[in-house]
Amino acid sequence: QKEVEQDPGPLSVPEGAIVSLNCTYSNSAFQYFMWYRQYSRKGPELLMYTYSSGNKEDGRFTAQVDKSSKYISLFIRDSQPSDSATYLCAMSSPSGGSYIPTFGRGTSLIVHP
Amino acid sequence: EAGVVQSPRYKIIEKKQPVAFWCNPISGHNTLYWYRQNLGQGPELLIRYENEEAVDDSQLPKDRFSAERLKGVDSTLKIQPAELGDSAVYLCASSRTGVTGELFFGEGSRLTVL
Numbered sequence: 271q272k273e274v275e276q277d278p279g280p281l282s283v284p285e286g287a288i289v290s291l292n293c294t295y296s297n298s299a300f301q302y303f304m305w306y307r308q309y310s311r312k313g314p315e316l317l318m319y320t321y322s323s324g325n326k327e328d329g330r331f332t333a334q335v336d337k338s339s340k341y342i343s344l345f346i347r348d349s350q351p352s353d354s355a356t357y358l359c360a361m362s363s364p365s366g367g368s369y370i371p372t373f374g375r376g377t378s379l380i381v382h383p
Numbered sequence: 384e385a386g387v388v389q390s391p392r393y394k395i396i397e398k399k400q401p402v403a404f405w406c407n408p409i410s411g412h413n414t415l416y417w418y419r420q421n422l423g424q425g426p427e428l429l430i431r432y433e434n435e436e437a438v439d440d441s442q443l444p445k446d447r448f449s450a451e452r453l454k455g456v457d458s459t460l461k462i463q464p465a466e467l468g469d470s471a472v473y474l475c476a477s478s479r480t481g482v483t484g485e486l487f488f489g490e491g492s493r494l495t496v497l
Contacts, residue, residue, distance in 0.1 A: 274425075276425075278423060302484045304484050304485070311490070311491075311493075312490055312491075313387070313474055313476075313488030313489050313490045313491050314426065314474075314486075314488050315487075315488065316485055316486070316487075319484065319485060358425050358426075360425075360484060361484075362484040365439075366438070366439075368414075368431075368433075368438075369484050370416075370428060370431065370439065370484075371484040371486065373425030373426050373427070374425050375423065375424045375425045376423075376424075376425055
């Protein structure tokens, strides 16, 4: 079993829908939780970043962390075709004074007009 | 602020040939990472540098892979000889020292081994 599990999709939704993307994890030492967005043939870019449990909102994006269930989510409101990309969750725990992210495999999102 | 620059973007070689990838991180970022991303998978760490020092290379296949980061800035990742299973995207990322996961990635070098 991988440390971070993520459904690869694809997830296809109509424009304007609310999108829910999720990851589960097994390592209770993870403290920092991130969502990266990766467009086709591009490198990942950081979208959201949270520490420990709770919610964080940034525009149309909301990241949610439930450490008791080892479950994190990313919600996208009013989804747009430009949101079509692969969304990677990532988590990090302390290791030798640093925090190295462990990535999920990514969920492919398609938002159609 | 210029982003992480990688080259070449694409490389096609025959198996057993050598290949090298180059990365220029964001100015001021002391930590540099090389990740490998297989098709349909998330990035997997190969090696991490703090300045010139490789501090985490446990996942680097040392029989055929090597890396260096001269003067603590640019870095090169080399594969010799390449195998069919090395076909992947090689991503370079950088961050400020001590950050907790906020990495800045380059666009990647896509390797195809025939």
